[in-house]
Amino acid sequence: MAKTGYGKRSPGDEDPYADPDFAHLSPRDREIAVFVDHLDEGHAMGYKAIAAEHPRYGQQAVRTSMGRITLAGHLRWIKEHITVEDSSMRWVTRTYWSRTRRSEEWWADFARERHGRDVTEDHMPGLARAEQEQEQEQEQEQEQAEEPNSQPEPDEQPGESSAEQPSTAYRTLAELRAADARMPLSERDCRSLEALAGEWLSRGATPHDITKALTDGLPPAVTNPGGLARNRLESKMPPKKAKVRRQAARRARVTRVLMACGLCDADERTTEIVSGLCRECLAEIEAEGPVNGYVPATFLPGPRDGGGLPGADEVIDVTERVDALRRAAGLL
Helix, strand or coil, X not given: CCCCCCCEECCCCCCCCCHHHHCCCCHHHHHHXXXXXXXXXXXXXXXXXXXXXXXXXXXXXXXXHHHHHHHCCCEEEEEEEEEECCCCEEEEEEEEECCCCCCHHHHHHHHHHHCCCECCXXXXXXXXXXXXHHHHHHHHHHHHHHHHHCCCCHHHCCCCXXXXXXXXXXXXXXXXXXXXXXXXXXXXXXXXXXXXXXXXXXXXXXXXXXXXXXXXXXXXXXXXHHHHHHHHHHHCCCXXXXXXXXXXXXXXXXXXXXXXXXXXXXXXXXXXXXXXXXXXXXHHHHHHCCCCCCCCHHHCCCCCCCCCXXXXXXXXXXXXXXXXXXXXXXXX
């Protein structure tokens, strides 16, 4: 998957799935088009990433087919210049995949319609996300610094038990023997470890998380279940949950749109883009020629026309002939 906000995305207004969707493509291009069509939204769309996932074709084959699929009107790369309220700016390359075959004019209109769009949600992977993560880290550090001076209320302790029934933390420890017979904790062990298990729960862990942490990778025999449980509860303690304030994202909009080449990332600022490809990549794809699955007869096994030459109609099995010669020479 690509970073959030990047990768495969639909331009909208798609036709439903149908067998003839890619019938106009050659067999190999059709196979790769179907493969891409079934990728999840947001999947990385570079030919190297797709080749790494495809079971049959390598990078060069996928690159060539992606070029032909682009020329056929299914794929476009569009660079958007994003301007945010705080005056920060960045270029973002969007990859649009259309199961429905689109004309070059349709893609040009689609790109023009992107200009001026509000993309507040889409620009988060860039600078805004980094700023948000920095704010979260600062808040977490501040919370940890204030922790020694804070005294939580009694009813806020997840591990605290009432007189009527044991706490969740206690029950989790007491039920440990049912999950693994090598960890039978006594009542005394459960009482002494209840606070540690309660701290796990207060940090967002579940009873299953505690059970898994205390039973995974145990030795064949456990001589001191209570000591082992204490050691694991202390050493594997999950981090504290940061209290993150949800802040309104800064408004962002597209202030410029450029068509980009799907194979080399060059855009309209430096080269001419024709049907989604630059001139150089277009010439490279055209030089490859069409891929229609045709294999010349000379590359197929079986009888072939000898053209009237003496003995040419006689079919010789080369492998069998070589084996006969090796046997005659005593090599087999």
